[in-house]
Amino acid sequence: MGLLDRAAKSAGRARYAAGQGLRSAWYAAQMQAVRRRAGGFDRPGEPEFRPSRGRPDLAALRKAYVQLFLQDRANVEAGLYPAPDDLNLAGLPGALKSARAFLRDAAEVNRRRLARDGTEVRAQVPEGTNRYPAYYLQNFHYQSGGWFTDDSAELYDTQVEALFSGTADAMRRAALAEISREMKGRDQRTQRLLDVASGNGRFLETVLNAYPKLRVTGIDLSPSYTDAARVRLAPWTNAELVHDAAEAMPLDAESQDIAVSIFLFHELPQKVRVKVLAEIFRVLKPGGAFILADSVQFGDYPSLDGLLEYFPHGFHEPYYKSYLGWNTNEALEKQGFVKERATLAFLTKVTVWRRPCHNARAPAVQD
Numbered sequence: 001m002g003l004l005d006r007a008a009k010s011a012g013r014a015r016y017a018a019g020q021g022l023r024s025a026w027y028a029a030q031m032q033a034v035r036r037r038a039g040g041f042d043r044p045g046e047p048e049f050r051p052s053r054g055r056p057d058l059a060a061l062r063k064a065y066v067q068l069f070l071q072d073r074a075n076v077e078a079g080l081y082p083a084p085d086d087l088n089l090a091g092l093p094g095a096l097k098s099a100r101a102f103l104r105d106a107a108e109v110n111r112r113r114l115a116r117d118g119t120e121v122r123a124q125v126p127e128g129t130n131r132y133p134a135y136y137l138q139n140f141h142y143q144s145g146g147w148f149t150d151d152s153a154e155l156y157d158t159q160v161e162a163l164f165s166g167t168a169d170a171m172r173r174a175a176l177a178e179i180s181r182e183m184k185g186r187d188q189r190t191q192r193l194l195d196v197a198s199g200n201g202r203f204l205e206t207v208l209n210a211y212p213k214l215r216v217t218g219i220d221l222s223p224s225y226t227d228a229a230r231v232r233l234a235p236w237t238n239a240e241l242v243h244d245a246a247e248a249m250p251l252d253a254e255s256q257d258i259a260v261s262i263f264l265f266h267e268l269p270q271k272v273r274v275k276v277l278a279e280i281f282r283v284l285k286p287g288g289a290f291i292l293a294d295s296v297q298f299g300d301y302p303s304l305d306g307l308l309e310y311f312p313h314g315f316h317e318p319y320y321k322s323y324l325g326w327n328t329n330e331a332l333e334k335q336g337f338v339k340e341r342a343t344l345a346f347l348t349k350v351t352v353w354r355r356p357c358h359n360a361r362a363p364a365v366q367d
Helices: 003-038 057-077 089-115 152-162 167-184 202-210 223-232 270-283 302-314 322-324 328-335
Strands: 192-196 214-219 239-243 256-262 284-295 338-345 348-354
Touching: 003 057, 003 089, 003 152, 057 167, 057 302, 057 338, 089 152, 152 167, 152 223, 167 202, 167 256, 167 284, 167 338, 167 348, 192 202, 192 270, 202 214, 202 223, 214 223, 223 239, 256 270, 270 284, 270 328, 284 322, 284 328, 302 322, 328 338
Parallel strands: 192 214, 192 256, 214 239, 256 284
Antiparallel strands: 284 348, 338 348
16 A cells, blocks of 8 residues: 555544544534433432343443444445545534424423323324334334324434434444445346335435445335435435335335345334244345344343343333344244344444245244
């Protein structure tokens, strides 16, 4: 490597470190402001929550945090995806607007937390509709509107970044790295990618920035988030958004080359997880890859198990506790998937699974 190449790499690393450091500080400050206003996450009169798995090792948490960004930058330098470019003056007014909206809404979130009211949204969904299963009609994270308002779809990105101190996009990019490994040597114009629970389209936007001619489909059960994704992905005519359930996808069998799911499975009851896995297996082509990115589980960072145990207590995550001990490997293997690799990206675990090329079929799903 020549002197100019080394200088360019050093400059790139410096820009990355400055940008991501400033970004993390921005979101961490918002979360600290919320915590100060909330006065902690235990209800008044309740005993302090004491995790049975011990206090988290904060040094281990910081180490995992730093390692996330080191790996993210290494992925950029390896050419797996472009360097993040979401920190610029043009985006400042939008960032300030989102921060103000997030801090205003935090008071309502805190009210629900104190009341332990995570099902308020059920009264807001039109009566007589049977499109939405009961497990879905909840204010996950005590969020205003659940998954059913435009305001929720607009606030979500800021909420999740604040919660994870500006690491959410970097954790998602660990899944993009696996997509890039799958795409190596392929003509993106011939490939189909499915994002299961695509939300407001933030991850698919990242994918399309890296692979602008890739044919992508996002499926999500939220009407508001699906509408927001359509607006966000409007520049790409090769992007399709479907408003429907992941456990009954209106997609042809063996139609997708790659499927990805980010932060979905910990918000599903165990029986529904199995149904979604069966659907993903069904729509993948033989030889296709399923990239699963979700919360780390018990044992991934043993010294942080107490932190994971606390999360469903401090936030409304009704199925997260069961997910922490869910045997993910066994569930996917029962569907017929073959595991290829796994990596940890701070508080996210990314695993890559393959539908075998032979004609084996997944067993019938048991209700």
